[in-house]
Amino acid sequence: MSDRRPGSRLTLWALAVPMMLIALSCLYPMLFALNNSFKTNKGYILDRFGLTTDPTFANYVQAWTRSNLDSYFLNSVIVTLGAVLCLLVSASLAGFALAVLRFPARKLVFIVILASLMIPVQVVLVPFYKTIIGIGLLNTRTGLILSYTAFFLPFSVYLMTAFYAGLPRELTEAARIDGARFWQVWWYVMLPMGTPALITLGILNTLYCWNDVLISLLVLQDKRTLMVGIAALRGEYTTNVPLLTAGIVLAAAPIVLIYIVFQRRIVTGIAAGAVKG
């Protein structure tokens, strides 16, 4: 889809400059953290900004063992995968219903979903804790999966609704006229059509679940998640920055990987041909 008009091409090249600057500014802090992760604590205190003079992997080893990163890693993976799956399925179902289907009180349901997004988390903490204990899921990974789904659903439902609302009506109508039941419309039409949004949600929810510390701390006391282990490295007085940055690099690596692998799928367009038929 390249433009042959020289004017537009020039504009795009000119705009690339500030965009590149922004991109570099996004990279710099990660490099800063990476650089510091190879310093010793003393080395960091003496020279915070400079390049590592005597790189060491000791911080990574210490971060891994001290935060029980191997077992915590597994917990994070299980919980995140479970929660993201639940979120994607329930959000696309709900989004489909809200955006396309007709039923009474549709506006009210939408308002409830929206309102729940706005409830500050501190209001929710104590009743949430009581509920988790009440249904006997304290200190279980299932309980944490359920909690994440509950906390991140409103956002996901809202996005799927907005996305589906932007799709041409003819898609679903065509399928219904062909005799498809609603379940089939969802499975054969809404899911594929919703792929860009679902992948976006997949990435965002993976990020939220992976990075969460507070809910994880409340629900899981023994089998902890990765970011909790990293947060504990921070200690009361943040005495060891290199150790902390090593932990951060370890924790961020999976997300970076997932993002790089999946982000291209987000931009692929939907099969516009289906409508014309």
Next chain:
Amino acid sequence: MTVGKEERRVAFLFLAPALILVVAFRIVPLIWGAQLSLTDARGITPGAFIGLDNYRELVTDPAFRDSISNTLLLIATLPVWITVPMLLAILIHQGVPGGRFYRAVYFFPAILSSVIVGSIFNVLLRRDGQVNEVLGLLGIAPVDWLGNSSTALLSLIAVQLWATFGMSVLIFLAGLSTVPSEMIEAARLDGARLRHLIWFIIIPTLRPIIEFVAVVTTIGVLTSMFGLIYVLTAGGPGTSTTLPEFLIWIELGKLNRPGYAAAISMVLFAIMAGLAWLQIRIMSRNVHV
């Protein structure tokens, strides 16, 4: 009509998991919180019913009033939070040189937790930090960004924007995938310039997504900045970077006044609901009505 009935049944079935979880974990606590805001609870002692006294106290509390004026300033900057990521996404979508690289890198700040971002920028924004160094190359005198009441809030806003714009870019990119490419091609062949394409084709198609980003960004800045504020400025200097969410944490965690904290939460909720309603009214005359 059978079709209508089935449609209704299916709709409620599809919505059931979401609704149950949302009501149990969000709506019920909201009501509980509203009740709590009408008491003078301290520590874990339940506290007596005091009606609207907490709210009356809020009106006279200088810290709360400052947090509201800071909120107004924050809201005034919202258009930037929405249009910049949108334009960046559009440019990437339209094939700006290096677009794939930007697409990958813009998201990186979002991966870091706000505490990490705060720790990093604490160092970068210091009087002898890298930001002032760079500004020095341009001939600008060093500024104590976080230690001056006049610059602290803007610095905070800039850092949060930096940390979160990548997510909005991502969401806009997803929305852009629904823009019919034949329309763009046709318009181009007709001689349309880039800005016409943007204004007349892309933005209208993106309407529901723009509205989504507007509402969600508003909620995000009002409910997820605690970590950043805590590490970057601790609400100061004075109250120049104190926002309502931060006050809630102080009242709850340090001053141990759950009733008062709940009252601030209710006010915050009302503000967000009001803003969301406004944004939706302005933006959508289509979709889910």
Next chain:
Amino acid sequence: MKLKMLLAATAMVLANAATAQELTVWDWKSGDPAAATYIEAAKKEFEAAHPGVTVNFVMQPHDQYYTLLGTALSAGSGPDVFLVHGGAQAKSRADALADLTAQSAGLAGLADFTADNGAVVALPITIQGFTVYYNKARYTEAGLDPANPPKTWDELKAACEAIKAKGAVPCFAMGNKEGFGSEFFVSALAASMLTPEEQAAFAKGELKWSSPKMKAILQAWVDTQAWGWYEEGANSMPKFMDEYEMFMRGDAANTIGLLSDVAHWKQFDDMLGAENVGAFRHPAPEAVVSGTDGGPMLPLAGGIGYGVNKAGANAALATELVQVLAAPGPIAVFAADAGILPANPAVDTSGLNSPTLATILPWTASAAAPMAHSNSSPEELEELHRQSQLLLNGEVTVDDAAARMDEVQAKAHGG
């Protein structure tokens, strides 16, 4: 005969079943390598004395500690034992803590763990205090005698002038981003400026911030800034750990540091070398109280302590656990490995090897004064944080700041 044996056997089985318990302890220390040996020692000692009972230490990240604790306690399901800071936090959690007065005999620093009704709510583990640490090399460089640090306010002023004239480093490293710098300053001066009666009155909210003495402290805060004691940008430097890292790099001549845990003799000895670090008590303008050697007073307080959850199912057993956690055996391990000052005077600290510590230790007996800020209300402290920043920036006058502090103080103690 057989019946008796059967009954005895059943009783034993039942007794064992009843004692197959687990006690949960929440804190922010147990995962810290420096504290690991202490935790092990305490766990061993307790479990040996109580077969069938295991102790489970759950470490919470410090940032979230009080949020988690508050949530769990409010939901009615907190841990059996939990750690608290002395002062405002311990007192505001008093309604959830069991009364440990009976078990607290002989421990120092109890004042910071005593609730308004007089009950001791946690047993102190460490003693905390403020003293000035100084860099001997920087003193020599500025023409000052490193063996003779300032003993009076005028001497300190003169020392800072000399250091400023030399121009190499600021006199004091000051981190006031969260307002902690001001807390330390206020307590350090109040220790020598307020009589014990005045300290008590201040804790009760009767000695106002607008009183001549408290105002003088606020004025001194402003003055020291005007005299250029501190580096530029003090309001954006976090006290923990940036201020101390600045001192540890040798980029400041003095800093107000702690006695236990962190930012203390052990850490500074490590970074700067024991022969290069010294300590002196912070002098005050218009001092009215002095130690037995005529020098300034040392603000001292209980540091951290373990308390028992009043509503816990195993409160009695938990009480015994807390006593073990505060007992000489485990505490001696803590002191040796982590460099804390124990709250239990029965602990032998002679093995601790630091000339700076050797200077400081006698002061804890000869010049101890209450730590003013930890006896004040949390609301006042929050407001002090804000006002101190505005004062440093010159955005508010001392009179206005004091007036605002008065309002908050009155509300915290009366309304």
